[in-house]
Amino acid sequence: MNKIDFAVILLFYCVNKAHLQELENNHDWDVLIFTQQWPETVCKEWVHHNPSHTCKMPKKDDSWSIHGIWPTKLGTLGPSFCNRTWFFDPEEIRPIETDLINVWTNIEEGTEIYSFWAHEWTKHGTCAAVLEPLSSQFKYFSKGLNFFQQYDMSVVLAQAGIVPDNDKEYKLIDIYNAVKNKLKVNPSIQCRIEDGRTFLVEIRICFDKKLNLTSCDGIKHRKLNRQVPIITNCDSTSGILYPHNEKPPNKLYVELYKLVTWLQWFTL
Numbered sequence: 001m002n003k004i005d006f007a008v009i010l011l012f013y014c015v016n017k018a019h020l021q022e023l024e025n026n027h028d029w030d031v032l033i034f035t036q037q038w039p040e041t042v043c044k045e046w047v048h049h050n051p052s053h054t055c056k057m058p059k060k061d062d063s064w065s066i067h068g069i070w071p072t073k074l075g076t077l078g079p080s081f082c083n084r085t086w087f088f089d090p091e092e093i094r095p096i097e098t099d100l101i102n103v104w105t106n107i108e109e110g111t112e113i114y115s116f117w118a119h120e121w122t123k124h125g126t127c128a129a130v131l132e133p134l135s136s137q138f139k140y141f142s143k144g145l146n147f148f149q150q151y152d153m154s155v156v157l158a159q160a161g162i163v164p165d166n167d168k169e170y171k172l173i174d175i176y177n178a179v180k181n182k183l184k185v186n187p188s189i190q191c192r193i194e195d196g197r198t199f200l201v202e203i204r205i206c207f208d209k210k211l212n213l214t215s216c217d218g219i220k221h222r223k224l225n226r227q228v229p230i231i232t233n234c235d236s237t238s239g240i241l242y243p244h245n246e247k248p249p250n251k252l253y254v255e256l257y258k259l260v261t262w263l264q265w266f267t268l
């Protein structure tokens with residue numbers, strides 16, 4: 001290698017390194033994405049990873065649950081992990097813990113008790129915390145509960161006649177319009193494919209830095225369906241399933257049922 005080559009490579013390396021550093025340190029963002037997820041679909045994915053997995057469902061039947069509040073710079077993903085030494089502290093959220101369990105549910109049962117909230121806090125919360133109304137763990141998680149109360153997707157969708165149903169297939173445009181007509185902003189609709197069928201998994205709505213609703217236009221997606229003029233990864237040509245959340249059967253009932261059938265057999 002001659003000196004020029006070496007210098008070019010070194011220069012390239014430095015520029016690249018500086019660029020990465022800049023990305024690391026740039027914690028600037030434009031909007032907050034508030035994401036609600038459909039527990040039944042999240043559960044399907046979790047069990048798909050490993051059939052021995054079980055799910056924890058939100059307290060209320062057929063309820064959406066919170067995924068997170070994600071500060072986002074338009075046209076890119078993140079920022080994330082804005083302060084790697086600001087750890088999740090369960091004591092901070094203790095006063096609202098029951099509410100969080102009920103509606104900000106860690107569906108992936110068997111994972112460490114606080115792992116879901118700790119992840120949301122360290123990845124997203126530490127970046128959201130530059131805003132005064134989100135500047136602590138208590139405030140960040142309380143705001144999630146508050147958004148959920150105001151913009152519960154069960155309520156928003158039901159007003160357009162979109163309700164959980166194990167067989168019915170909904171059209172992407174109808175789900176999208178239900179949210180758009182009610183909230184007057186453009187949401188993002190996310191689907192998952194399981195066993196060749198398309199399931200609704202997430203509805204994301206966006207807020208500006210005053211915490212007012214704003215359209216999600218310009219947010220980046222890993223996978224985007226460019227066939228339709230809406231923000232989605234769903235296949236607009238296939239029907240979308242929105243099945244009931246099924247609580248795992250209560251073990252006691254299963255045992256009782258077995259006992260009763262056994263007794264019936266015995267006495268007949």
Ligand SMILES: *[C@@H]1O[C@H](CO)[C@@H](O)[C@H](O)[C@H]1NC(C)=O
Nearest residue numbers: 082083084085086087126129
């Ligand atoms: C990161 O968080 C810790 C703990 O709250 C805090 O003491 C520190 O000042 C924060 N660092 C920055 C750069 O904000």
Ligand SMILES: *[C@@H]1O[C@H](CO)[C@@H](O)[C@H](O)[C@H]1NC(C)=O
Nearest residue numbers: 133208209210211212213214
């Ligand atoms: C935005 O939020 C502020 C404070 O929460 C409120 O006073 C204002 O009316 C809102 N603006 C719009 C356009 O909704």
